[in-house]
Amino acid sequence: MSALTTRRLRPPRPDDYPSRLHSERLAARVGLWLGAAFAICFITGLFSHLIQHPPLWFGWPTRPVWLYRITQGLHISTGVAAIPLLLVKLWTVSPRFWQWPPITSVVNALERLSIFVLVGAAFFQLISGLLNVAEWYPWKFFFPPVHYAVAWVAIGALAVHIAVKLPIIRRALTGGADAEPVTGPDMVGPDMVGPDMMGPDTAGPDTRSDRNSRSGPLSRRGLLAAALGSAGIAVLATVGDKVPALRTVSVLAQRNGTGPQGLPVNRSAAAAGVIKKVTDPGYRVTLVSAAGEHSFTVAQLRALPQTTAVLPISCVEGWSQSASWTGVRLRDLLQAAGIQQSQGVRMVSAEQGTYAVSMVTPAVAADDLTLIALELEGRPLDIDHGYPARLMAPDRPGVMQTKWLERIEVL
């Protein structure tokens, strides 16, 4: 029998993973950062979902106008940071994946199942999110609802994982478990007693795991620093599409300030198939309400009182950029048509498709910064930015800033 077969046939022992980097303490430390990244990513993602599908109890403020820019920037950046952290965390605890026997008890089976779900959901979220930012969709499903549903699976499995591991996390983070390999007692069962359970004398520098340990050139502190460093580099490499000052170092950022009128474009007029329609001299923006229909030519919209506001486009995909927009206040337009109150306004684009419609809540409709924008940086909107008219409202996901407005339906 070859040495390899022999190795395979017997249960792995802690000695098979001599690196001290497979320690509970390191796993807990990296886990702490990873958990924080996941928590921020989940909460900011939840906000983004609620803003786009608001239940009756939910109201997102319109000030500060950059709040969503921050929350969604955090959502993408914590997701990016989580990728190297997750990989290091998995490597650190990897000896436990080859536990022998594979299942030791019902509790152990449940715990392993929850970790399987957690790792699967975490990978799914991070990879699908990253590909969505890159606008590459090698799948058939519609990304937002699936990403949202799996977020609950991930966060639920994470809560179970933290609850189950709480004693180990506490032990690892309060010291004393320094020399404890992740293949230690909690993995094999209560019958195997680890150094920290046998008293301080065996937990000293002379324990089994210490004597056999080979950490190579890296210390545990070094690996933690490398994990955090990689997370930081990953964020720096992608954050430039949110933070203009970091554009030059952000070599992997998707939308880096390039586009007509200095502002990126997610979907061009050509891609949306609206060029012919919106450049037609007969193009009108029609206000529809219980009082009837009222059509405006572009010239008529320009003749109404104009308001200028500096508002960011804050794309759900993470890029954001502030710009100066000029146009008619939605509030003024509604008033001009004799509409005092609404239960919401539907913004309908000349485009057909998924992003052709967005809802404006009564609070947003009444806001004095909610514009039917006609100009960007003092010039008529580029056709790719929604010429002749688009919605620009404060503190709102980019996907809801409907371009090429054709109908404004007051409910």
Ligand SMILES: Nc1nc2c(c(=O)[nH]1)N[C@H]1C(S)=C(S)[C@@H](COP(=O)(O)O)O[C@H]1N2
């Ligand atoms: N009709 C329509 N409006 C739209 C979109 C679209 O595809 N169709 N894309 C939205 C998205 S996802 C974003 S981020 C912003 C981008 O605006 P910009 O192209 O002017 O920068 O427009 C939004 N408005």
Ligand SMILES: [Mo]
């Ligand atoms: Mo977007």
